[in-house]
Amino acid sequence: MKNIQYSCWPVLLVNYNLPPDLCMKKENIMFTLLIPGPQQPGNSIDVYLEPLIEDLNHLWKKGEVTYDA
Amino acid sequence: MIICPCKECRNVYQQSSSDVVVHLVTKGMDEAYKLQSEWYHHGDSVASAEGVSTTNQRNDEILELYKAAEYFDEELASKRDLVETPLGDLAEIAEDEDRREDEFLAKLADAEPPLYPSCLNHIKLSAIVSLFRIKTRNGWSDKSFNELLETLPNMLPKDNVLHTSLYDVKKFLKSFDMGYEKIHACVNDCCLFRKKYKKLDNCPKCKASRWKINTHSGVVKKGVPQKVLRYFPIILRLKRMFRTAEMAKDLRWHFTNKSSDGKLRHPVDSVTWDKMNVSIQHLQLKQGTCDLDCLQMALIRSI
Numbered sequence: 418m419k420n421i422q423y424s425c426w427p428v429l430l431v432n433y434n435l436p437p438d439l440c441m442k443k444e445n446i447m448f449t450l451l452i453p454g455p456q457q458p459g460n461s462i463d464v465y466l467e468p469l470i471e472d473l474n475h476l477w478k479k480g481e482v483t484y485d486a
Numbered sequence: 487m488i489i490c491p492c493k494e495c496r497n498v499y500q501q502s503s504s505d506v507v508v509h510l511v512t513k514g515m516d517e518a519y520k521l522q523s524e525w526y527h528h529g530d531s532v533a534s535a536e537g538v539s540t541t542n543q544r545n546d547e548i549l550e551l552y553k554a555a556e557y558f559d560e561e562l563a564s565k566r567d568l569v570e571t572p573l574g575d576l577a578e579i580a581e582d583e584d585r586r587e588d589e590f591l592a593k594l595a596d597a598e599p600p601l602y603p604s605c606l607n608h609i610k611l612s613a614i615v616s617l618f619r620i621k622t623r624n625g626w627s628d629k630s631f632n633e634l635l636e637t638l639p640n641m642l643p644k645d646n647v648l649h650t651s652l653y654d655v656k657k658f659l660k661s662f663d664m665g666y667e668k669i670h671a672c673v674n675d676c677c678l679f680r681k682k683y684k685k686l687d688n689c690p691k692c693k694a695s696r697w698k699i700n701t702h703s704g705v706v707k708k709g710v711p712q713k714v715l716r717y718f719p720i721i722l723r724l725k726r727m728f729r730t731a732e733m734a735k736d737l738r739w740h741f742t743n744k745s746s747d748g749k750l751r752h753p754v755d756s757v758t759w760d761k762m763n764v765s766i767q768h769l770q771l772k773q774g775t776c777d778l779d780c781l782q783m784a785l786i787r788s789i
Contacts, residue, residue: 430720436739437752447723451716453671461675468669468680468717481721483728 426452426462428469489527491519497527593661602646610647614655628652666718670696670711678715 428450433440452458452465475481490501492509496516501509519525597611608616621631632652639648649655659665670679676691677683687696687708698710727733735742740754753759 432724432737434737434740436736436743439736447718447720449718449720453713453715458675464675464677465671465715467678468667468715469720472720476721476724481725483725 423454424457425454426450426458428452428466430469491516491525491527493517596658599647601648602643604643613648614658618655618659666716669715669717671713671715672696673712 427448430447430449431440432445432447435445439445449469450465452462458465487500488503488506489495489497490499490506490509491497492506492513493516494513495501495509497519519527597609599610600606601608601610601613617635620626626634635648635650635652635655639646639650642648649658671677672679672689672692673694674689674692676689676694679686679696683690688694689696694712695706696711698707698712699705700707727737743752743754745751745755750756
């Protein structure tokens with residue numbers, strides 16, 4: 418993989434509430450953001466993480482009502 | 487006397503059938519045995535009577551997920567009917583859900599018919615999902631998938647409900663709220679064009695154009711963004727995870743799996759874990775809200 422012209426950054430979210438043997442399973446790792454290239458975002462990654470952090474803060478501060486099956 | 491498959495007897499001890507029923511209800515069934523496709527200790531008749539079949543499990547799972555979503559709405563709606571004046575938050579949500587309930591019912595009716603009248607293995611939803619799985623797993627192009635969809639309905643018996651184009655399939659799957667948001671971004675990573683910047687054409691910081699510019703003529707192609715961030719909303723997904731019984735159990739694993747005999751098996755049984763819980767509650771009480779930074783600080787202190 419030399420001379421890569423384009424790089425794209427995925428942001429993955431792992432739910433540690435799941436049991437330890439499940440939380441790192443492929444199907445339980447959540448793909449949340451796809452940061453476009455062509456270069457890596459570097460320090461400005463904060464800009465891109467904004468929507469995700471907003472949702473996480475909302476869940477932390479206020480929470481959401483959900484039906485517990 | 488039959489062998490008892492409950493958690494404590496574990497197919498070792500024999501009990502009378504009425505005792506077995508009591509055991510199964512109060513203690514639950516042995517997890518490992520429950521997952522077996524054939525309950526070999528109890529003959530085939532038991533297995534078929536209890537309805538354990540692995541062949542249709544995936545299809546059932548898909549339908550189950552969908553139904554869970556639908557019942558969620560029904561539950562809230564019925565709650566609203568029962569309680570005349572529900573508390574503020576729930577009322578708002580129930581109203582919102584009620585509005586969406588009709589849509590959901592229509593969607594469910596749309597998803598449930600069998601692929602064709604005499605089809606036993608597939609309903610419309612499972613057929614589409616499994617086709618789409620094959621597409622993504624093997625990296626089929628949109629064009630080839632579209633062509634397959636054009637041919638398939640002709641091969642199936644009359645009155646089949648399969649969509650004939652990729653566009654229809656995508657629209658159908660979108661009704662599950664499992665899509666993603668496209669957020670336009672500044673080429674130089676200054677900002678995202680959302681909220682107060684939503685309608686801007688240029689970046690407020692570096693004045694770069696939001697839209698693509700033709701390199702030869704220099705004409706700005708309005709509507710074609712230079713950079714797009716894709717965001718898969720997590721809140722909806724987490725909510726949906728709680729709607730399946732099995733997942734909901736797993737999601738509360740740390741809370742429910744605390745050991746009761748005072749022995750340590752997992753960090754969840756430790757004193758530090760409890761301390762953390764208490765200190766976070768303190769922080770939340772003290773400030774009303776709690777930032778992630780506070781959590782980090784608390785973590786560092788406890789270590």
